[in-house]
Amino acid sequence: AQTVTQSQPEMSVQEAETVTLSCTYDTSESDYYLFWYKQPPSRQMILVIRQEAYKQQNATENRFSVNFQKAAKSFSLKISDSQLGDAAMYFCAYRSALTGTASKLTFGTGTRLQVTL
Amino acid sequence: EAGVAQSPRYKIIEKRQSVAFWCNPISGHATLYWYQQILGQGPKLLIQFQNNGVVDDSQLPKDRFSAERLKGVDSTLKIQPAKLEDSAVYLCASSFIRGEQFFGPGTRLTVL
Numbered sequence: 001a002q003t004v005t006q007s008q009p010e011m012s013v014q015e016a017e018t019v020t021l022s023c024t025y026d027t028s029e030s031d032y033y034l035f036w037y038k039q040p041p042s043r044q045m046i047l048v049i050r051q052e053a054y055k056q057q058n059a060t061e062n063r064f065s066v067n068f069q070k071a072a073k074s075f076s077l078k079i080s081d082s083q084l085g086d087a088a089m090y091f092c093a094y095r096s097a098l099t100g101t102a103s104k105l106t107f108g109t110g111t112r113l114q115v116t117l
Numbered sequence: 118e119a120g121v122a123q124s125p126r127y128k129i130i131e132k133r134q135s136v137a138f139w140c141n142p143i144s145g146h147a148t149l150y151w152y153q154q155i156l157g158q159g160p161k162l163l164i165q166f167q168n169n170g171v172v173d174d175s176q177l178p179k180d181r182f183s184a185e186r187l188k189g190v191d192s193t194l195k196i197q198p199a200k201l202e203d204s205a206v207y208l209c210a211s212s213f214i215r216g217e218q219f220f221g222p223g224t225r226l227t228v229l
Contacts, residue, residue: 045208
């Protein structure tokens, strides 16, 4: 079974600064997807960024980028130029890419990000 | 485009009572998921439907939880009887087959 670990329960960053959230995972599969989701107090999960394991290039979405280290099974999220609206819970998630299997997401325990003025 | 709809947003019941949650997925999405998110944890899949059929219900406590997806559209998740440990947020998500999952706003259940 796959597991996802987020070792930082809480992080804090000043507005306009950069912060990195850590995630490690364990799997025996070679093909999979990794995701970062944002969950604000409204509770609605919003996809921030995704990474396909077969792609060596790190994914980037505007101020959000990842550092994907497949051999180390590490998948960190970097938020640049932090904004007050970035304050939320951030979840790292894994999904198998094998066809014929269920496509559930396996989530970590989350990191609460605070953004201060 | 309308998102995933869920109701109610909040529900408070006493233990041993029953409760039902409703989910309306995004139009055209064949796959529907129910996740349970206990406070301080990440969401955990309870059940996955593809059209009318169940793809994965391995973590659904079948002695008390049931779910159905009639006509491959709306879905209902039921708990009967509820226990204190069922207090959680219940998230519904939908996707095209193996596509990106879009989540609803969730239902917060408190069992007293």
